[in-house]
Structure formats: structure tokens, C-alpha cells
Amino acid sequence: MSKQYTSSEPSEEQHKTRERIIAAASKVLAEKGYDATTLREISREAQAGPGLVHYYFGGKDALLVEVLQAAGQQFHQRMEHLIQQVPADQSLETFLTQLSERVGQEAEVYRLRYESFSLGLHNPVIAPAVRERLAQRREEIGSVMAKVMENTERTEGIKGPSVDPKILAALLLSLFDGLALQKILDPTFDLDASYQLLERMLRCLFSGHE
Template identity: 40%
Template structure:
């Protein structure tokens, strides 16, 4: 095989990855802005600047694309929080983790809109209910890992002791974000400060 053929194949491979990323980025924006029902495959392809036919090359359906969008965004945030655990001293980790979560409401409101969209779709569409449950489980597991790190437990210690608190914190995070998005004047800072004051003593008492 010639060098030109190899170069051409590499260019095609990179372009293929770019097209998929462009579709996911476009879908993230449109689904968050307009909702699942109002967003069409044709519109996603137009914003991504790819042909509608390519959409079905990468994704079987709009439903599959929604799940890929949410999984990719969730994985990216998981990596961000893992970096936070590695870089921030344990004694400051509770405050830093809550601050990062609060900041996400302002920086990435579309993420929360997408989550609410999937929750609502799951309630109406039994086929999407497992995906909504998967998203909630991924969120709980991420919070539990952070609680483990704050308490000084290793990942081999398991997460069962933190599952209940992780579930409560997830309900707080999603609920507070919803209040801020629907009521821009809602005092998110005060709510997170009180949450910190409630949670920090419990975590201190469980430090290893």
C-alpha cells in the first residue's frame, strides 16, 4: 500500500471521527434548547454540517444519539471530578466538589436540561426508562466515589456505606439546579452553603 493510500485512509478515519463528534455536539445544543420531540434528525445534521444520510451511518435513531450525548457528557464530567480528587487536598475536597457542582449549573445549564429531558422521556416511554435509570446510577456512583475520597477510603473499600447519602445529594443537586433554571433569582449560593454545613460534619465524623 502506498503512502498516499495510507494518508487517504488516515484522513478518512479522522473525518469519520469528526463527523460523529460534530453530530453529538450539534445534538447536545439542539436537544437542550428545543427538547427531544421538537428536534429533528435533519436539523441536527444541518447544524453539524453533515448530510442527513451520515446521521444514520453513525446512529440508528435520534433516541440512540440522545443516549450517546448524555453518556459522553457524563463521562467528561466524571473525568473532571476525578482530576479534582487527585489535585485538591482531602480536607478541602467537600467544599471544592460542591463548588464545582454549583458552578456547573451556571456554566452548563444545557446538561441539566438534557437530564430532565431524559427523565421525562423515561416516564413516558418504557423503552427509555432503563437509560434514565442508568444515568441516575452513574451520577450516584460518581458522588459516592467523591464521598469515599473525602472520607479517605480507597476504591477497594466499596461504596455501599455511601449509597444513601449519594442518593440524597443527587436529589439535592438536580432539584437545586431545576429551581435555578426555572427561577433565575433563586439563591443557589445560600442553598449550597447550607448543604455544605449539613454534609461536612458527617463526612468529618467518618474520616479514616
């Protein structure tokens, strides 16, 4: 993960520098992939010295995790805001639609996620960061699904079965990543049909139907 900073550089300036490096890394990594990307290219894109990239992040592995975390948090914030804005009975459909559309709109994010999984399996340095990011994704999905379940119960007037949002989030995370992988590797894969079936399955679960 990123380092703790002891520089005399003002904290606001530190934040801006880190955000600029993360944005540059996201662009370069998306264009060239993890293996072909160098820290020098990232520093050039960020208009920051290579030493600053090392100072703030330590290396490419940690920077990859930071890029994924930033993208995930931005998407989660959009989802939470959207769920609050749409009618309660449309919250599940809206959430799943956004996830499905994200595969096409941000395919590079998914590609980088898969690269991080591979690194996490073989690199003991990056493994804890990947594990932490997975836990954060489960928490993010769980918080949204808890709201969706609350909306479903309120609008339909039916108290469904007790479902642990954290367990549900773990299952959904596997589905989301697996479906995205199939679509990215096989453009003919019917992602929409898969998400439509998933929506029906979740509605049955929330309503208490077997």
C-alpha cells in the same frame, strides 16, 4: 442506546464521526430543546448525512442519552482530576462549588436531563437508557464522595461513621438535580445558601456529629 457497528469504516473514523454528531446534537438540543429539534438539523450541524445519524444512534431518543452521557462523563473526569489537585481539606468545598457553578454554566445540560426523565417515564424504549445513566451518575458521585470522605478522615484525624458512598450518592443526586431545577425555574432561588448548608451537613456527617 447506540448500535453496534459492522461498517468497514475504520474504527478511529467511526469514533470521530460519532463524536462530531454528539457535539452537534448537544449544540442543537441546547438551543432548541428536545421537541423542536430534528435529526435533519443535527445532521446539518454535524455535516453528516441524515442516514449516518440513524445508523450510529437509531434516533433522537438515543442520541439525547448519548449527549447527556458525554456531558456527565466530561464533568466527572474534571471533578476527579480537580479533587486530586486541590488540598485534601478543600476537596468537599471544591466539589460542591463546582456543582453549584455548573447550574449557571451548563443549564442546558440540566434542561436536557429533565426532558430525558420525562421521556424515560413514558417511553419504554428510552427508559432503560435513562435508568442506566442514572446508575452511572450515582457511581460517578459515589467515587468522588469516597475520595472526599477519605481526605476528610486523613486531614481531621477522625474516623467518621461508616457511610455507604452509593447510598450517599443516591441522596446527593436527588439534591443536585432538585436544587438545579429550582434555580433554573426561579432565578431568585438562593442556590449558594443551599449548597453552603449542604456542605455543613456533610461535614457533620463525616465527622460523626449528630
